[in-house]
Structures are given as C-alpha cells and as structure tokens.
Amino acid sequence: MKFDSILSEIDGFGKFQIRLVLVQILSRVSLPCHFLLNNFMAAVPSHHCNLTALGDGGIFGNLTQEQKLSVGVPAEQDGTLSSCQMFSNPQYQHLSSLNRSEDAATIQCRNGWVFDNSTYKSTLATEWDLVCNRKWMNKATATAFFIGVMCGAPLFGYFSDRFGRRPLLLISYLLTLGFAVLSAFSPLYVIFVIMRFFTGMSLAGISIISITLNVEWFGVEDRTFSGIITSLDWSLGSLLLVGIAYNVNHWRMLIVAVTSPVILSLLAWRWLPESARWLLANGKEDAAHHYLMQCAKMNNRTKYMTTITQQDLLGCAQGETGDKKYTIVALFKTPKLRNISICIGIVWSGVAFTYYGISLNITGFGLNPYLTQTIFASMEIPMKIILYFFLHKFGRRPAEVASLLLTGIFLFINIFVAKDKWAFRTVVAVLGKTMSEASFTIIFLYTTELFPTVVRQNGLGYTSFLARLAVSISPLITLLEDTWHLLPQVIYCTVAVVAGLVAWHLPETLNAQLPESIEDIEKPRGQSMRNKEVE
DSSP: OOHHHHHHHTOSSSHHHHHHHHHHHHHHTHHHHHHTTHHHHTOOOOEEEOGGGGOSSHHHHTSOHHHHHHHHSOBOTTSOBOSSEEESSOOGGGGTOSSOOOOSOEEEOSSOEEEOOSSOSBOHHHHHTOOGGGHHHHHHHHHHHHHHHHHHHHHHHHHHHHHOHHHHHHHHHHHHHHHHHHHHTOSSHHHHHHHHHHHHHHHHHHHHHHHHHHHHHSOGGGHHHHHHHHHHHHHHHHHHHHHHHHHOOBHHHHHHHHHTHHHHHHHHGGGOOOOHHHHHHTTOHHHHHHHHHHHHHHTTOHHHHTTOOHHHHHHHHOSSOTTOOOOGGGGGSSHHHHHHHHHHHHHHHHHHHHHHHHHTOGGGGSSOHHHHHHHHHHHHHHHHHHHHHHHHHHOHHHHHHHHHHHHHHHHHHHHTSOTTOHHHHHHHHHHHHHHHHHHHHHHHHHHHHHSOGGGHHHHHHHHHHHHHHHHHHHHHHGGGGGTOTTHHHHHHHHHHHHHHHHHTTSOOOTTOOOOOSHHHHHSOGGGSSOOGGGO
16 A cells, blocks of 8 residues: 555645644744845945045135036946945046046045945945955855855755654744844854854755655645645745845844744744654654544544554555665666756756756846845745646646746846836746746756655755855856856856756656655666556
C-alpha cells in the first residue's frame, strides 16, 4: 500500500491541510520581507558632496543652497549634479554664466555626503556612507545575506531529513528572530553583515522545510493547488513589505517590523504536525499513525483509519527506510537521480539568478520604488491563478520551460527600449518579472515531486544552495553596467534562456505519486511512481 492511497482515503485536502497552510503563512510572509528587504533598507537616496570643505563664511557662506551646488558641484553629461565629485575651489563664474564650464579641477567628496531624506529617513547607504567608491559595500549586504541562505539550505535540508521537519522549523524560527534583531541593532557595518549572513542561514530553514511539509501532507490530486496556494504567501509578503517599508522608513526599525510575524509563528508552532511520510520513511510507524489519525479526525474520516494495520504502514516504507541515513551524496549515486539532480540544480540557479536580478533592481524603471514593488507583487496573484490551471492541464515541465524562455524574451526586449520610455520599459519589466515569479513558483513544487521522501529535504537543500549561490552573485552583476550599461541585462537574459532549455530534460511529474525511496526513481518507467491511474 502506498502512502498516497491512505492519504486519499482520509482526504488529501481537508480541514487538516487548510490549518497546516494557514499556520505556516505566519512565517512564510516574512520570507519576501527579508529576501527583498535591500530594495528599501539599502536604498540609495539622491546625494551630493558635503560642501562645508569649501568654507562656511565669506562669499560662499552667503550663497543660497542652490547657488552653493552650482559653484561647488560639477554636472554630469545628462545635466544632473555629480554624486561623487566636487570642485576643488568654488566656481563663482557659474553664478553669472549660462554656459557652465566643467573644466575646473574636481576632487572626490572630502567631508562625506548630503542625502535627500524626503523618501527614506535612514538607510544603510546614509548610515555608513555606502556610495561612490563604497557602493559595492551596499550591494555586498545582499550578497552576504544570500550566502547565508546558501549555507543554511543544505544544513537544514540534511538535518530535517535526519531529525524531522517539525523540530527544525522551530529551530529556524528561533534563530531567525534572534539574528534579525541583532542585525537591527548592529553598531558597526561588519557586525551587521555577519548578522545578516546568519539571518539568511536561519530563514533558509523556513523556506525549504515549510513547502516540503505542505506538499507531503497533500494528496496527488491537490499537490498543484498546494504549490500555488503556498506560493501566494510570497506575494502577500511582498505586499506586506511595501506597506511596512512605506510607514517605517528607518532601516533598523524596518528589520524589526518585518521580522515580527515570526513571533506569531513561534506561538502557532504547537499546531504544526510532523510529516507522516517522513516518519514512515524513517521507521516511526507509531508516530505516523498518530498524525494520520489526527488528520482523519479533522477531516471526518476516522472510520477508514480503523482498517489500517501496522503491516499496512510498514508497507508504505518500501525498502529504503529504517535506520539508514542519507546525505546529499545520495543524490548523485544512481543514474536517473543523478541526471535529475544535475538538471534541476542548473534550472534552480537560472531561476533564482534572473528573478533576483529583476527584483533587486526596482529603481531602474523610472518609477517610485514603492509603486514598482506594489505592481510587481500585485501582478503575481492573477498570474498564479492562471498558472494553477496551466499546471493542472499541461504539467510542470512545459510550464517551467515556457516561463523561463518568456522571461528571457522580455528581458531581451527591454535591452532595446530607451530609458526615457519608462512606461513601456515598466510594462515589459513587469511581464518579465511575472514570468520569472512563475518559474520560481513551479520549481519549488516540481522539485518536491522529483526527489523521493528519504532525500527530499536534501534535494531541496542542494538546489537551494545552488540557487542562493547564483543569487549572491546577482546583485553584484549590476556593477558591470559601469563597463557596459547593457551587460547586466544581457547576462540575465542569457541565463534565463539556458535554464529554460535545460528544464526540458527533466521528467514530468503531473498526477504522479510522490516517490518514497530512491528505488522508486530508478525503476523502469512503466513500473515507476508515475502512475496515471491515481488520478
């Protein structure tokens, strides 16, 4: 007897599963709040050199602010004032001449910068002057965070496969809350970066374990719905981030505010069940029976559970269970699983690289960053509703391939659109971002269906590791625009297309039973878990 058969009889989508999803919303909405936090926390307001070095008295001291800027700051080619340079001496001739001469000697800012605080009261850039030749340090804060996620993913993947989903989620909640608060009150830049690294590492547990726990409790017919409804947490969290960031424009309090939902998650953790699939795969039949009975009672299906014997539950374990422990190495030991692991790793890297390349560059479309983020998040919701029907009818593989290729196409189109046509650029960017989010939504569900229960969290940990490695590089790619302003877009476009082509080599999982063991993956196709009769 397969576990999916038991789950189908006690209702694979009932009150039990609804409660599971609702409880996990509390923690999952905090994920985009942190993953996209640099859009607001590390925003760089318009700025210019502090001109006090040119003197406070005499002629200069009697000038208006506008006149001081005219005689003290050179203009760029587009007419805007320079952000990183100032004249070595005041150019008073600019006060009476309509034709500004920029031939005068210029120097780097001497006494720091003056920032426009009309939108942001305080950001990382204004706190530690992370602009001009130090702007890479501002980008590095996002890189450090995603390196933390990269390191945390395989760790939480391994330990949740070893000790269970539920206890590792609790650890993830506690660590996230602790490190996030410490980062908010970091007195030094270096300490802040270290705390953000550990915050990312902690959040990795919530990211990969929560979606696995949901999928493992949903029946075959409802897994698509499970993947879509879980991904809506991200869209809700993105909108929540905009609302919080708009009202809390001091970066330290912003971190505290976006982390607060995790406190509610800690209080609600007691209502989270352990994965019965994992319990059976690890020889814990009694505990699995306890949670299955709990599920049956909530879904009003207790009568069926009275017919399930100990032997039936033992049969669900299928060969590769008991005390045998698996590591990430198991993903590459057998031919079919190795092929899946390599291909899915490449696809994850491409998906994450392009998604965050767009998501962390919301100021590049000529609109208010709050409005841009709101448009991005709002478009995701109808897209995911449409995606549900597409996945249910056509499957995971064509949907993943199509979404990645369309992402690449929209990014390619934007290369040729002039920056002054901000409206058209924004429309194309939103379409590209929507397709990129679609690819991310699919890949989470797809991955949980491809890997067997005994190594499912290891598989998610491995793929998330590669994804976050790509993401940690993604923010730094924008620095290449100093070499050629189109180079970052060309790179994002190319990566999306390559990932889409690789995705075509993955097997389809629509209406297939979740594989429990590695043997389920390696069986001949006709005997494998891809059994259409379960529909």
